[in-house]
Amino acid sequence: MNAISELPRWRILLAREIRRTSVTETAKRIGYARSSVSLAYSGNYTANTDRIEARVLEILGGPEPTFFCPAQGTSITQSDCADFAARPMPTASPRALRQWQICQSCDHREDCKNAK
Incomplete structure (x- = not known):
């Protein structure tokens, strides 16, 4: 199994959106600071991730067929x-x-x- 499939769903969605656009564009889209999104993307976000996780799932996590x-x-x-x-x-x-x-x-x- 590859490393990306071992990540939580919100991190996978975040990574895909960043690859599709950029960290800056993704941060604007979900309403977070660029630095927070960059840290969350790299797995180095030291604060509790519950809020950013909920926001990523809300904005980027539509149902996938x-x-x-x-x-x-x-x-x-x-x-x-x-x-x-x-x-x-x-x-x-x-x-x-x-x-x-x-x-x-x-x-x-x-x-x-x-x-x-």
Whole structure:
């Protein structure tokens, strides 16, 4: 599993918005200081994150469509699909390699890549 999928949902949403725009634009959009957003993004925000978390989820956390992923055997979002598909080919686990191979030829893959 990659590092981004281990983050809380609000941090994933924040990271995606920052990659899509910038730290400054994201800060303006959620109504926080640029420095606070930058610290939260890097995981160095020393204050309680409850408020910024709630704001990120409120502004950036709209419902994302899900579908059945044949590689993982469960329902996932398009962004999770894109993250899963972007992984490098695993070499240590036959099971992970089979999942990766299924993912590379999946019909959803292009849709998910374009949704990012």
